[in-house]
Amino acid sequence: MAAGFVSLLILASVLMSLQTSLAVVIPAQIVVALLLAMAGVHVSALLHDAIPSAIRTMGNPTPRSAESVADGMAHFADHCAVCHGNDGSGDTEMGRGLYPKAPDMRLDTTQQLSDGDLFYIIEHGIRFTGMPGWRTGTTAGEESSWHLVHFIRHLPTLTPAELDSMKARNPRSPEDIRFEIEEERFLNEGAQK
Numbered sequence: 086m087a088a089g090f091v092s093l094l095i096l097a098s099v100l101m102s103l104q105t106s107l108a109v110v111i112p113a114q115i116v117v118a119l120l121l122a123m124a125g126v127h128v129s130a131l132l133h134d135a136i137p138s139a140i141r142t143m144g145n146p147t148p149r150s151a152e153s154v155a156d157g158m159a160h161f162a163d164h165c166a167v168c169h170g171n172d173g174s175g176d177t178e179m180g181r182g183l184y185p186k187a188p189d190m191r192l193d194t195t196q197q198l199s200d201g202d203l204f205y206i207i208e209h210g211i212r213f214t215g216m217p218g219w220r221t222g223t224t225a226g227e228e229s230s231w232h233l234v235h236f237i238r239h240l241p242t243l244t245p246a247e248l249d250s251m252k253a254r255n256p257r258s259p260e261d262i263r264f265e266i267e268e269e270r271f272l273n274e275g276a277q278k
């Protein structure tokens with residue numbers, strides 16, 4: 086793995102120098118990201134090096150509390166679950182269909198990232214992947230990202246009751262809404278007879 090990684094890095098620098106000397110059209114970074122994804126490298130593990138160390142090593146400035154976890158949970162159900170699943174498993178139609186896939190965030194690969202890493206990833210996203218950045222540039226926005234960090238830490242011990250409460254907060258698809266309207270109309274018609 087390490088040797089493969091070093092050779093990829095060498096390849097990367099060769100590509101980048103090629104780009105400058107020969108004005109190759111394809112941006113070298115895209116080629117490198119694709120090569121890494123093909124090699125199965127966890128892209129955010131690499132991104133680790135790009136995260137400013139001051140952020141990477143900082144702890145969560147928002148105290149962990151039931152309210153903070155609940156805030157993160159509501160936000161996660163609304164914005165993140167389409168790809169990551171309410172339980173963080175990544176086992177969703179969207180999460181599985183992305184390349185690289187949405188990871189199982191309950192596992193060590195994610196849980197071992199520092200609070201600062203998680204915060205940075207949430208704020209800035211991960212380049213060349215389906216993971217969008219959610220930064221709003223406001224203090225309130227940063228605070229909600231820190232709540233999300235608390236919630237991600239809570240994922241490995243999520244309870245069935247919490248999962249249920251999240252389902253009620255998941256965005257509904259147009260089909261779901263149409264089905265509910267039909268159902269209501271049917272019930273109303275039944276009541277009128």
Ligand code: HEC
Binds near residue numbers: 190
């Ligand atoms: C459109 C799909 C999508 C949405 C919506 C999304 N993510 Fe992601 N996310 C991904 C993908 C894909 C990855 C994996 C990228 C990679 O392998 O580098 C990822 C990675 C991450 C990671 C890094 C985990 C790790 O182990 O490297 C964190 C943390 C994360 N997402 C948090 C969130 C949060 C919090 C939200 C909601 C505010 C969110 N994501 C919304 C697709 C999504």
